[in-house]
Each structure stands twice: as C-alpha cells, then as structure tokens.
Amino acid sequence: xxxxxxxxxxxxxxxxxxxxxxxxxxxxxxxxxxQSNNNGQNNQNNNSLDTLKERLARGEITEAEYDRLKQKLxxx
Numbered sequence: 001x002x003x004x005x006x007x008x009x010x011x012x013x014x015x016x017x018x019x020x021x022x023x024x025x026x027x028x029x030x031x032x033x034x035q036s037n038n039n040g041q042n043n044q045n046n047n048s049l050d051t052l053k054e055r056l057a058r059g060e061i062t063e064a065e066y067d068r069l070k071q072k073l074x075x076x
Contacts, residue, residue: 049073052069
C-alpha cells in the first residue's frame with residue numbers, strides 16, 4: 001500500500017531488506033558448501049585408512065609399510 005508520500009513497501013526500504021536477506025542466503029549457502037566439502041575429504045581419508053588396516057590384517061603389507069603409508073595419509 002502506498003502511504004501519502006509515494007513510498008511503498010516498508011517505507012521505501014523493501015529493496016534494501018530483500019538485498020540483505022539475499023546476501024545472508026548466499027553466505028549461508030557458501031558456508032554449507034564448504035562444510036560438505038570438508039566432510040567429503042574426511043570420509044575419503046577414513047576410507048583410505050580403513051583399507052590400509054584391512055591390508056595389514058590380511059598380511060598384504062608389513063607393519064613398517066603400514067606405518068609409512070599411514071604417515072603419508074596423515075600428511076594430506
């Protein structure tokens with residue numbers, strides 16, 4: 001609705017509020033995207049370590065090889 005001076009939605013502040021809300025949505029989306037990327041990297045490291053443990057248990061690698069490979073995984 002228009003009030004007497006020609007300023008509508010929120011007294012002329014409607015566009016500003018829409019802009020602020022849009023910026024906040026973009027910031028939240030970026031934060032969520034970064035979190036999901038970090039979780040993906042952690043899962044990959046955990047899967048690699050699990051595979052390494054299985055190879056040690058099956059006798060495919062020695063304990064020295066396990067320690068060396070685990071150290072390389074920890075560096076990444």
